[in-house]
Amino acid sequence: MLVSVNDVANRLKISNRAVQIKCKREGLVKIGNQYQITNDIVDKWVFNSEAKQRNESEHTQVISHPKRKEVRSFNSFVIYVLIAVLIAVLVLFYINLDAQIIDANQTIKIKDKEHKIEVKDLSKKLNDAQDVIQHQELEIQSLKIKDSLRYIKRW
16 A cells, blocks of 8 residues: 655654655655555654664763763863963952052152152252352443443543
8 A cells, every 4th residue: 555755754753855855765666746655665664763763862872971961060160260260360460450550659759759859959059040140240230330430531
């Protein structure tokens, strides 16, 4: 007795197109746009499909799960350790920067005080120099006047 492509797809839990491809691979004859699929062929396909699923499930259960759990736990442990190290480095970097900022502020304050003192000293020297120049200019003027008086007296 012949079985339709839809029935085979439902029994194998695959698409109609997958059944058509399977029929083509098996070399089944197509008459009137229908593959000539018998119950024997369907039973063979179902048995092969079930055997394949059992082998795959046994294979994946035995091999993949224990190793993956160990690898995942190891990976997560490594990630946690790396995060902790990164946080520690960042904290040390922040503390170091904070200390440098404090030192720089203290240095700036000291340099500012020294600069103000130096400016006062230089201002005082400049004022003294201006006083000396002013006295010398007055003296020069007085000497010019005396000289001009001597010159006038000679006449």
